[in-house]
Amino acid sequence: MDIRVIAPVTSQECEARAFEQYSAGARRDTRISTVLLERGPASIESAYEEMLAAPGVLAQILEAEREGMDAVISNCMADPGVAAGREIASIPVIGPAEASMHLAAMLGERFSVVTVLERLIPALRRCAHASGLSQQLASVRAVNIPVLELTDRTRAATALVHEAIRAVQDDGAHVIVLGCTGMAGLAGAVQQGLAQAGINDVPVVDPAMAALKIAEALVDMGLSHSKPSWTDVGATGSGV
Amino acid sequence: MDIRVIAPVTSQECEARAFEQYSAGARRDTRISTVLLERGPASIESAYEEMLAAPGVLAQILEAEREGMDAVISNCMADPGVAAGREIASIPVIGPAEASMHLAAMLGERFSVVTVLERLIPALRRCAHASGLSQQLASVRAVNIPVLELTDRTRAATALVHEAIRAVQDDGAHVIVLGCTGMAGLAGAVQQGLAQAGINDVPVVDPAMAALKIAEALVDMGLSHSKPSWTDVGATGSGV
């Protein structure tokens, strides 16, 4: 199957990293392709930047469907353009936040999300509420490292482990969700760090992989999102 | 005080009608000014069109603050750009959906929203959930008249009365919220229609007036939204 991953930013490095990570996680019969935005923010750390990214993401979702993709992923924990994308496209449109939170809810009684910046906490809490998972959400925590500095993997992993331990010990989390797709690839390191602190068997969910696996599952099952839930506007919207 | 009303569309007629209605409802010491978007949708009846409108709305919110407005209203029941606008502006940014639902919740045990199209129902239900008012929401109904045809006031009022009666009798609503700012000015007619059907003392909330009165209230109290809830991105975002 063909899965298109949209890096909803203008940074080629982000797109390259997404291609690498999704390709590594994809099944053998899954072809990953990635695109970025012509115009948009450098990174998404606010509703404001999400809004700036949205028109470009929507154009790319339409393009993915036109090219015959089987599913499309908006690769950011704000799930930018996902709701609107489901109105204009018929193929599955997947957001990492929604996918990873539902997976986490299946893995344990209560999960915590560890994201980049304090200021993203309310938005992630709202996402859990909107997904009906308020009761399963133990907490949202932040490592206070901006997205673009996550390239320092050691620093990022150390900070993630620190907050994940607090999520388990102080907030009663049983599952950890990495709260930024820029953290993709760090789940193993966090798992190890938890183990070194004596915390075993607390799964760590990589949101990019969650999005990919849910996309593969839906394509296998021949399913896409329900149109009555997302107002079918067809291709009649004013041209993007 | 100075309140800026953004018509988040490109239609001059919409802006003109907004000016008229808000001016009629404003206190004597409130000056209303309106703007529309240079680029954007003709009307907003989907998340897709809301996304298309958002960049323009954000630019107008920044402009309103720059011009010294005391508060700004995004005049559409999708509250387009409101969350992102609260990140970039310090003055109150008001959305008619949130304002009218909270007012309705103070007026009775359960309210119904009557909007334009079926396809907007899920989005309005999500808004009630996001505002914490799930339990107070009796139903969302639609008159199946597109926004741009609401100019036929008689047809609109008749359809609204019909659905409002069903909301009261079938869904147990105690308060009616008009579910589109294009319905501004029709609350009286709906109230009368309900009375003719023997339904008295069921208040009908006009969402534009709700937004205006909440804006006036906040300005009087010297209050604006909480920054920790909407991630302060200051003026540092990439220029709109």
Place this chain on the structure above:
Amino acid sequence: MDIRVIAPVTSQECEARAFEQYSAGARRDTRISTVLLERGPASIESAYEEMLAAPGVLAQILEAEREGMDAVISNCMADPGVAAGREIASIPVIGPAEASMHLAAMLGERFSVVTVLERLIPALRRCAHASGLSQQLASVRAVNIPVLELTDRTRAATALVHEAIRAVQDDGAHVIVLGCTGMAGLAGAVQQGLAQAGINDVPVVDPAMAALKIAEALVDMGLSHSKPSWTDVGATGSGV
């Protein structure tokens, strides 16, 4: 418009202070008048005292309507007599707790209430639940100063700032609601205290002003509470 404020106690000082504060906050076209109870408690710090106050408040609500008032406020954070008052009167009957919590919910994701005594905490939590705002309530805290000692404004402000800081830092509050109408007028001082502790942009809601502004808003909109929600008993009840 004419707004009647009922001081639901027997203390003339309370009534005088209410008159002063409401008059200071009212719009130019709003006339404030106040009354107190002939028989009732000195202050309301329990359901017991609320019960003692209720018959007097109900009599005053009927009197306010008879005199042609446009709205009536029961000036206590227990909203004493408000539910019963809505049954017997047609004009808006406003309670500061309900009004301030809904305003707070519009201003941020989570609010805390800071009230006078520990023993009032459960009742304020119940009020948030009854208003559908459980999820938005971060905490209720107490300064442990009885209502009648709030006259020492410096002590009250210091204690309020202390608890407000803890609400923000420990409980994750984004908005503070002053939890007693005896604290009216202290919102500015609390805001300043928060700022001195480095906490900016956390709005502080004065419940008396919230009640007043919601009352003004409803009168402007020609709205009153829904009768089906509060069982119309007309004037036929046994004489108060």
Place this chain on the structure above:
Amino acid sequence: MDIRVIAPVTSQECEARAFEQYSAGARRDTRISTVLLERGPASIESAYEEMLAAPGVLAQILEAEREGMDAVISNCMADPGVAAGREIASIPVIGPAEASMHLAAMLGERFSVVTVLERLIPALRRCAHASGLSQQLASVRAVNIPVLELTDRTRAATALVHEAIRAVQDDGAHVIVLGCTGMAGLAGAVQQGLAQAGINDVPVVDPAMAALKIAEALVDMGLSHSKPSWTDVGATGSGV
């Protein structure tokens, strides 16, 4: 043990009927005594009348404790004076609505309440919410017979059966709660009526008996309500 039942009205007939019914349902080792109010409403069918009854109920609760009663019941589905009574008394203060709804929640997945008048529906819904039983409440229905006309037992039973059948068939109720203590003694007739309609094994809860049995249970266990939940005002309140 000694249980005092307060008929929170002024009608001697109500008190007499309460004495008869409670005595019939009491254990052999339970002594029932009843009192009525010197001043108060003839019946309670509104928050307004509940307020009128409250001072008298509180006085009777204090009196019951003074006389050495083991528990006291406020015999009305509005649970009048129960919250305030728990502040001033140390013995268990029981309300039929709370007791019967919790019992119903133990007997099945979803219960409906069938009460006297439409206008009491919102208040009973609020009681279910306040007890945390929103999800278990299938519906509240009314037979449209005023309390004082429930003396016509045949008419009352017929109407109750009719609404109970609708609650089961239309609202999916698995348990029926009689929604007025004036209906005490009719549970058997309603059960029979349901059986004649082919509905078996749907328990019908008599709220007066529920209150009595919970009172007996608490006295047996040596338990009373938690003071931290209802603000201990001791005997220091201004004399009733």
Place this chain on the structure above:
Amino acid sequence: MDIRVIAPVTSQECEARAFEQYSAGARRDTRISTVLLERGPASIESAYEEMLAAPGVLAQILEAEREGMDAVISNCMADPGVAAGREIASIPVIGPAEASMHLAAMLGERFSVVTVLERLIPALRRCAHASGLSQQLASVRAVNIPVLELTDRTRAATALVHEAIRAVQDDGAHVIVLGCTGMAGLAGAVQQGLAQAGINDVPVVDPAMAALKIAEALVDMGLSHSKPSWTDVGATGSGV
């Protein structure tokens, strides 16, 4: 009346202790009889052991009904076999967890459960959720003493008091529920321990006594669980 208590384990000591405690708490007109399982776990501290116990419990529930018992109690905080038992039996089938949590919810605004082992915490939280009491649950805590070591009553009481104090002070509990039927008989000691720490009027609920008293109440009222809620499978199931 005749109440059968099933010790859902194979230990004769457990059965003997249950007989003693239930007999001590029963009304004079209640005859207690106890049984244990022929095959099953030594104690129940996991869903796994609950599953192992279930077939034996179900057989004993059928036997209790066959012998003409008025009600049957599955004496373990996991309520093992209760849901399935309600399908096959018509007499009341009572579980201590459900009974004690509902009683606790009537006694105060928020309760905490103090159980034996950490690993039982999620299951007890799920029980509160399933009973609709999520909002009333302040916390679940563990003393970290296995069921079979609760025979050391002094150690058990000391640990229970320690955690109960933390539940009150740190988690805001107003009521304590002992979280294991092996703790039956310790409520008084915990109450005393709380009092010595200056915490008065926080009721401590013994789950075995709660189950017994609810059983007695239902038998008195002639009520049993609703069949539509627990799928009547009659005696047609494959023989146990």
Place this chain on the structure above:
Amino acid sequence: MDIRVIAPVTSQECEARAFEQYSAGARRDTRISTVLLERGPASIESAYEEMLAAPGVLAQILEAEREGMDAVISNCMADPGVAAGREIASIPVIGPAEASMHLAAMLGERFSVVTVLERLIPALRRCAHASGLSQQLASVRAVNIPVLELTDRTRAATALVHEAIRAVQDDGAHVIVLGCTGMAGLAGAVQQGLAQAGINDVPVVDPAMAALKIAEALVDMGLSHSKPSWTDVGATGSGV
């Protein structure tokens, strides 16, 4: 990868059908193996039969892990033995109900489950509540065909389509979940039936396929359930 499917019944036909359906839906690199129970019920249509099946399911879960399986599925909509199985095994233990409801919640705003018998409705509602998806559950409906008669595929499909249409039109469902693993393979027919009734774009989720795809996803991600959520009892339980 190797996935073991447990048919939690004694019918060889059920096992054979499970093998066929899972094999048809599995990825090329997934090896499906199936087992049935030596002792247990013929079908599971009650909590009683679920209890009878559980010991056998637990034995098979342990056996699957011993044989090196990567994941194990308990192939019944009651998710029998899943909670207990997660305590004793480290590999993912998947239940079709939980998996299909979470997938449905990602596909639309509200889903309905259509199951075999009326009497299973409360249990499936409880499953949705336990998964935190109460708000997303539009309804549970039944076709009134016992599991063992689902072999008449035409009759089953016709009845499913009938109830699915009612779920969409009367209950407002946007997604349909087939409520019995015996309905596996019928999703396409139901989709077609909906389309013939003019209902397009309402996805129909096959619970067996949902379980399989979630199993494959978790194995790919190297994740299993959180041990703190399901009380690790290791291999120390008394031998099954």
